[in-house]
Amino acid sequence: MSYLMSNYAPLEVTFVKGKGCYLTDTQGEKYLDALSGVGVVGLGHCHPNITAAIQMQAAELLHTSNWYHIAHQETLAERLCKLADMDNVFFANSGAEANEAAIKIARLHGHANQITNPVILTANQSFHGRTMATLSATGNAKVQAGFSPLVSEFIYIDFNDVSAIQAHTNNHNIVAVMLEPIQGESGVHVPKDDYLNQVQSICQANNWLLILDEVQTGIGRTGKLFAHQYNHITPDVLTLAKGLGNGVPIGACLAKGKAATLLTPGTHGSTFGGNPLVCKTALSVLDTIEQDNILEHVIQMNEYLVSGLQSIATDKVTEIRSKGLMIAIQLNQDCTELLNAALQKKLLINITGRSIRLLPPLIISQAEADIIINTINELLSAL
Ligand SMILES: Cc1ncc(COP(=O)(O)O)c(C=O)c1O
Structure with a gap:
């Protein structure tokens, strides 16, 4: 039993540490945070x-x-x-x-x-x-x-x-x-x-x-x-x-x-x-x-992420909407199950109805963007 009110339904994970785009859970497992604590840690976790x-x-x-x-x-x-x-x-x-x-x-x-x-x-x-x-x-x-x-x-x-x-x-x-x-x-x-x-x-x-x-x-x-x-x-x-x-x-x-x-x-x-x-x-x-010229980086990473996501877009994807590092991948079917499936793959995303929403840290690198693109590709293939 929890002493917390039931207004949230948290996923089964507790994070104890953060660095850059990554969070580490109680078991020492690292997760790529493609949501930035819902658009909060733009400069990444624990920026020096x-x-x-x-x-x-x-x-x-x-x-x-x-x-x-x-x-x-x-x-x-x-x-x-x-x-x-x-x-x-x-x-x-x-x-x-x-x-x-x-x-x-x-x-x-x-x-x-x-x-x-x-x-x-x-x-x-x-x-x-x-x-x-x-x-x-x-x-x-x-x-x-x-x-x-x-x-x-x-x-x-x-x-x-x-x-x-x-x-x-x-x-x-x-x-x-x-x-x-x-x-x-x-x-x-x-x-x-x-x-x-x-x-x-x-x-x-x-x-x-x-x-x-x-x-x-x-x-x-x-x-x-x-x-x-x-x-x-x-x-x-x-x-x-x-x-x-x-x-x-x-x-x-x-x-x-x-x-x-x-x-x-x-x-x-x-x-x-x-x-x-x-x-x-x-x-x-x-x-x-x-x-750190973050604004310029955001524009570059928008282009990189969106073109990467477009290249994997299966017939399940109907639209990719984005501005900077606010990105939604619209699907032709419900994708609620992807929330936990992504967690299993150590990727943190958000699902809004039939869309996957990404708000990665503004400091995200190309290598980290590649992990997001590849993991979403795997998730969509298995959907
Ligand atoms: C556009 C917008 N306005 C207001 C809020 C509420 O902000 P807070 O949760 O800090 O009260 C949010 C939170 O997601 C938001 O996205």
Whole structure:
């Protein structure tokens, strides 16, 4: 019997050590982690720079609270704002919390404009987190099942369909559109190249905030530091988490322009958010991405992995969707069994319905990519 609540169904393996793209279990067996702890350890497990930053900061100062200035937090905020062309940041501890801040900003924006019942448009098949507001924002009945009454007011529209958003322009209660630039959890759905540009134009014409949830797509995952940079746009609100801490819990909600003026003293907060330890770690993540030309490497490894996967693609594969190192292999049949089959072959992957999802560390080498390609080939042949 376990003393843990039953909300997870973990695979039968316990990892005790990590290095680069590999994890080692209690028996000393090594596994190739093609999922990066669900898109978190972009720089790999126990990257020496990150370990050193954590060790140094842990010996210096872990926590003070946001009732005092925190130097590393201010440095990290400036760095992120300059990188993303945003004005300011609120630090939280997770993606869901970063999105909670974004939703609160959207509501404040509505109230500032005399909208007393503010509504946010979000996409079907999206994922924004597991708190009450973020699961309500999530356009997926499975995530919401059992938790009604949901937080109102979200209206779900089809992703990658500009007209679905345009159709709501006569609803004067709408204050924001909240989207993932690429839908991750539902299986790497990449929209048309100019989708976000068109959505932004509609938002600007209607005084709606454009909120981009880059919790999964951010921090180099797609080959740009932020996925929306492919569109040369700047959102009003941008949320980050996962890869920003490479394993230490951090979330960030960045805002620009009018959206950056709405949180005032007493309107939002977090005890742990942005403490010296996580901010120092995140700074070291950003340094390492820059110093090691990680973004360029992600683009090269996308080409290598995707062409390798295409070359093995059997008649069971209907499509390979990808941007950077977010990759989904769509099959013509259910492939749930591949989760355990891959584990037996010492490869960690994710299955989303009929697709295999890969989020390998951004530092993955060609030799490691070959192992992924060959193992998936074996798995598909046996399916
Ligand atoms: C796009 C997106 N938003 C939000 C979240 C929630 O983040 P967290 O689990 O850190 O709360 C996730 C997690 O997978 C995500 O992929």
